[in-house]
Amino acid sequence: MVSKIIKKILRLISLELAVCITVFVLITLSPIDPVQSYVGAGVAVSPEQRENIAEYWGLNSSLEDRFLSWGKSILKGDFGTSLIYRRPVISVIYEKFASSIALMGTAWILSSLIGYSLGIIMGVNQDKPLDRIIKSICILLSSTPTFWVGLLVLIVFSVNLGWFPIGLSVPSGILSSEVRLIDKIYHMILPALTLSLTSFAAVALHTREKVITVLESDYVLFAKARGESQMEIIQGHLIRNTIIPTITMQFASFSELFGGSVLVEQVFSYPGLGQAAVQAGLRSDIPLLLGIAIFSALFVFLGNFIADLVYGLVDPKIKEI
Amino acid sequence: MNGRIKLIFSIIATITIILIIALVGILMDEDVLKADFKIKNIEPCLEYPFGTDWMGRDMLARTVKGLSISIVIGLVASIVSAVMAVIIGTLAGTMPKWVDSILGWLIDLVMGIPHLVLLILISFAVGRGIKGVMIGIAVTHWTSLARLVRSEVLQIRNEFYIKLSKKLGKSNIYILKNHILPHLLPQFIIGLVLLFPHAILHEAAVTFLGFGLPPEVPAIGIILSESMKYLSAGKWHLALFPGLSLVAIVLLFEHIGSNIKKVLDPYNAQN
Numbered sequence: 371m372v373s374k375i376i377k378k379i380l381r382l383i384s385l386e387l388a389v390c391i392t393v394f395v396l397i398t399l400s401p402i403d404p405v406q407s408y409v410g411a412g413v414a415v416s417p418e419q420r421e422n423i424a425e426y427w428g429l430n431s432s433l434e435d436r437f438l439s440w441g442k443s444i445l446k447g448d449f450g451t452s453l454i455y456r457r458p459v460i461s462v463i464y465e466k467f468a469s470s471i472a473l474m475g476t477a478w479i480l481s482s483l484i485g486y487s488l489g490i491i492m493g494v495n496q497d498k499p500l501d502r503i504i505k506s507i508c509i510l511l512s513s514t515p516t517f518w519v520g521l522l523v524l525i526v527f528s529v530n531l532g533w534f535p536i537g538l539s540v541p542s543g544i545l546s547s548e549v550r551l552i553d554k555i556y557h558m559i560l561p562a563l564t565l566s567l568t569s570f571a572a573v574a575l576h577t578r579e580k581v582i583t584v585l586e587s588d589y590v591l592f593a594k595a596r597g598e599s600q601m602e603i604i605q606g607h608l609i610r611n612t613i614i615p616t617i618t619m620q621f622a623s624f625s626e627l628f629g630g631s632v633l634v635e636q637v638f639s640y641p642g643l644g645q646a647a648v649q650a651g652l653r654s655d656i657p658l659l660l661g662i663a664i665f666s667a668l669f670v671f672l673g674n675f676i677a678d679l680v681y682g683l684v685d686p687k688i689k690e691i
Numbered sequence: 692m693n694g695r696i697k698l699i700f701s702i703i704a705t706i707t708i709i710l711i712i713a714l715v716g717i718l719m720d721e722d723v724l725k726a727d728f729k730i731k732n733i734e735p736c737l738e739y740p741f742g743t744d745w746m747g748r749d750m751l752a753r754t755v756k757g758l759s760i761s762i763v764i765g766l767v768a769s770i771v772s773a774v775m776a777v778i779i780g781t782l783a784g785t786m787p788k789w790v791d792s793i794l795g796w797l798i799d800l801v802m803g804i805p806h807l808v809l810l811i812l813i814s815f816a817v818g819r820g821i822k823g824v825m826i827g828i829a830v831t832h833w834t835s836l837a838r839l840v841r842s843e844v845l846q847i848r849n850e851f852y853i854k855l856s857k858k859l860g861k862s863n864i865y866i867l868k869n870h871i872l873p874h875l876l877p878q879f880i881i882g883l884v885l886l887f888p889h890a891i892l893h894e895a896a897v898t899f900l901g902f903g904l905p906p907e908v909p910a911i912g913i914i915l916s917e918s919m920k921y922l923s924a925g926k927w928h929l930a931l932f933p934g935l936s937l938v939a940i941v942l943l944f945e946h947i948g949s950n951i952k953k954v955l956d957p958y959n960a961q962n
Contacts, residue, residue: 388800396816513941515892517899518915518934525927629807633896648900651811663812667804
């Protein structure tokens with residue numbers, strides 16, 4: 371078990387290192403001029419100034435040298451300075467990640483609960499009208515673009531009903547120190563709702579399949595023969611045997627969760643990491659883009675790592691190996 | 692008429708609908724897409740079922756044009772992705788174990804960076820535009836199909852007829868060409884069709900974020916991101932119908948995929 375965990379940690383480190391190399395190479399491939407993006411579009415730069423800036427940033431040295439010096443500084447925790455925010459990248463990511471985690475966490479818990487319950491309901495009522503209706507809704511939702519659901523939610527709840535503000539995660543015209551927690555929660559409701567709406571379908575359909583497999587098993591047949599009621603079967607056999615695959619799947623889906631949050635943050639102008647990633651890409655803020663790519667990959671890898679761990683800890687069959 | 696023939700007819704009908712939408716969009720007269728301020732901001736009515744926007748452009752025409760662009764991009768990107776998946780999956784399944792572990796690691800790597808972040812990076816790397824979307828979607832979507840192909844190949848590799856073929860002195864290339872690849876064809880077709888919805892949705896998403904197609908092209912992502920500015924003015928129809936059409940196209944592809952799956956599944960032959 372312990373050697374397995376160490377192996378997984380080593381794999382995680384090797385993958386994270388490969389992510390660093392990949393994103394670095396992708397950025398250097400870009401035809402977008404780093405000097406021009408640093409001084410801002412439309413600003414004229416004389417050849418001498420350009421040479422000075424390139425010299426200052428070390429753009430004239432070789433690719434390996436640049437990668438090594440970049441690698442050394444990120445190992446020290448120095449990801450450079452964001453061009454948009456004019457602050458160290460690490461502090462921007464820290465702040466934005468906190469609000470993204472609040473959003474993604476809420477949506478993640480909501481979608482797990484809704485998805486799991488619906489999955490059980492569908493599986494128990496297999497091929498009955500209730501199952502068919504919920505299944506169709508799930509298939510429909512999984513074919514629907516997240517950002518469009520966001521737009522519909524905005525139209526209904528903000529424009530027509532006027533219950534929620536149209537954008538921003540805090541009320542406007544107030545100092546950031548005066549923003550109350552309740553305001554933050556209020557502004558997070560719609561984005562979190564949208565994100566969970568578009569992500570519970572996958573959990574529900576996955577759970578449905580598992581439930582059907584369990585219900586067809588010999589031990590459930592035996593339980594029925596013993597005269598256990600449906601409630602007893604659900605509590606004693608169904609939930610015990612289906613909850614771990616669902617939890618594992620939810621931890622392994624951090625990539626989709628992050629992608630969804632990028633779109634939702636854009637629609638609701640929610641100031642999280644996703645919106646920062648889009649801004650960094652559009653305005654060529656290379657240090658910030660690199661930092662976000664590395665941290666978002668770490669987030670996904672940690673999710674997969676936890677999924678493996680949960681699986682190994684809880685399932686006795688896997689623990690033995 | 693048995694169930695299989697019905698299914699085949701249903702598949703052909705769905706493909707025809709998609710082809711018609713694509714052709715109408717591709718062959719569309721550019722004049723229809725032009726702005727005409729005399730008819731701006733019309734709510735959906737009989738003459739303009741999807742309404743018109745703030746520049747007097749017919750939203751139905753723009754939506755169909757956008758869908759045809761999405762279909763073409765989705766088609767190219769899915770074919771490239773599916774071919775990559777079969778090549779990589781087959782290599783992982785047939786080559787020595789170390790090749791398999793390297794490819795497994797590569798799959799983990801591509802899956803590790805969230806899709807949208809990777810799409811933004813690739814779009815940045817190739818200088819944005821349609822090329823960025825195509826390459827981005829093609830190189831990010833092969834992973835799960837490759838895993839599927841790999842496990843399929845591993846299974847076939849140990850079948851008796853393959854071992855027999857080897858004992859009869861057939862070369863590896865012969866076995867690959869005559870025994871393994873034909874077996875993978877159904878997986879390839881189903882995988883290809885089911886990749887399509889993902890490709891279209893991701894294309895719309897990156898375009899919506901501003902990394903995909905240029906703003907003058909009426910792609911669905913562009914239409915929806917433009918509509919955001921007019922939502923608070925009550926122009927709900929600018930967002931509702933184009934998005935709904937996109938969902939309809941995605942569902943049509945899901946429909947084809949699940950029907951092809953049923954047709955190719957021998958257990959269904961009797962029903």
